[in-house]
Amino acid sequence: xxDINYAPSQFRLAISEEETFGTAITEQSKFYELDIINPTxxxxxxxxxxxxxxxxxxxxxxxxxxxxxxTTGGMYVIPFECIATRNTLDLLLYAAMQDIVSDxxxxxxxxxxxxxxxxxxxxxxxxxxxxxxxxxxxxTANWSATSCVVRNLTLSASPGSNGGRLTASGxxxxxxxxxITTVLATTASWVSPMTGTTxxxxxxxxxxxxxxxNAIVPYSFSVTFNNxxxxxxxxxxxNAANYYMGQFDLNMEIVAKLDAVTEPLVAKYRLSPMDGxxxxxxxxxxxxxxxTGYLNFAMNAVYDAPDNRDxxxxxxxxxxxxxxxxxxxxxxxIEVSIASGIDRDWVD
Numbered sequence: 526x527x528d529i530n531y532a533p534s535q536f537r538l539a540i541s542e543e544e545t546f547g548t549a550i551t552e553q554s555k556f557y558e559l560d561i562i563n564p565t566x567x568x569x570x571x572x573x574x575x576x577x578x579x580x581x582x583x584x585x586x587x588x589x590x591x592x593x594x595x596t597t598g599g600m601y602v603i604p605f606e607c608i609a610t611r612n613t614l615d616l617l618l619y620a621a622m623q624d625i626v627s628d629x630x631x632x633x634x635x636x637x638x639x640x641x642x643x644x645x646x647x648x649x650x651x652x653x654x655x656x657x658x659x660x661x662x663x664x665t666a667n668w669s670a671t672s673c674v675v676r677n678l679t680l681s682a683s684p685g686s687n688g689g690r691l692t693a694s695g696x697x698x699x700x701x702x703x704x705i706t707t708v709l710a711t712t713a714s715w716v717s718p719m720t721g722t723t724x725x726x727x728x729x730x731x732x733x734x735x736x737x738x739n740a741i742v743p744y745s746f747s748v749t750f751n752n753x754x755x756x757x758x759x760x761x762x763x764n765a766a767n768y769y770m771g772q773f774d775l776n777m778e779i780v781a782k783l784d785a786v787t788e789p790l791v792a793k794y795r796l797s798p799m800d801g802x803x804x805x806x807x808x809x810x811x812x813x814x815x816x817t818g819y820l821n822f823a824m825n826a827v828y829d830a831p832d833n834r835d836x837x838x839x840x841x842x843x844x845x846x847x848x849x850x851x852x853x854x855x856x857x858x859i860e861v862s863i864a865s866g867i868d869r870d871w872v873d
Contacts, residue, residue: 532664560613620673755768
């Protein structure tokens with residue numbers, strides 16, 4: 526009789542950036558552990574190719590030969606939710622945004638990512654862009670997923686969740702067959718998701734939140750990146766030949782105090798965005814530009830819904846501001862800056 530009981534804390538997750546598309550990382554010291562909130566399970570059904578039909582074999586009952594199944598040719602999905610830490614958030618941002626402008630040559634090695642009118646997505650088959658090995662340390666059987674990108678990424682923070690710390694959630698996806706055989710996962714060699722309390726981005730410690738040129742008082746914040754990644758083609762082993770990102774969708778939501786600054790903002794929702802008059806500059810910042818721990822979201826946006834009033838908040842009436850990121854020929858839809866203090870050496 527089986528007598529082993531597992532605890533949720535025995536399931537761990539780490540990521541490592543790859544150099545060659547289709548080649549997984551196995552060196553354990555190159556993995557950065559994610560501070561996951563809930564255990565992550567690989568969705569084996571998501572990437573399975575399966576066809577079931579009753580064959581004309583003289584029987585009215587399904588048999589084993591009536592189902593065809595193969596583990597290659599699809600796209601596996603790995604959902605995740607973790608606390609955003611300084612030494613993992615830049616990896617997640619790059620794997621989702623896939624458009625890096627610069628990274629600092631000296632400490633604090635500040636990186637700039639953007640989505641603008643020229644963003645197209647990289648040619649992964651030539652090892653461009655950023656793709657990751659995702660490694661699961663499982664109480665029952667470790668697993669590894671090769672050349673993953675982050676298809677969608679939501680970053681959110683509010684005082685009542687996870688101590689106010691910025692949280693990252695989304696989906697890793699891969700067009701490669703996953704490995705659930707004898708996979709090495711030496712957690713003692715992984716880079717810890719944190720070294721101290723300064724590695725987090727607490728909502729209570731945000732530096733600035735502005736709409737236009739005016740400061741507002743936020744109650745919560747979230748931004749979602751979706752690159753709509755799909756697999757392209759097949760190699761000789763049935764794995765993806767590339768990934769395609771057909772459209773880059775960007776949304777932000779800020780719940781803020783209803784006051785003399787936020788009350789008139791609804792007027793821009795009533796304007797047509799076609800002539801540019803409805804666009805708004807929205808900024809959320811942690812830390813100081815040029816210092817380790819800096820994180821800044823600068824978004825060019827239009828309202829995608831009228832403001833929604835919250836009359837039940839104990840701190841007074843709040844208002845939900847919903848935005849959709851928009852790029853012009855001269856203005857980025859969003860620019861994200863992060864100074865991790867780690868020299869990634871991503872840009873020559």
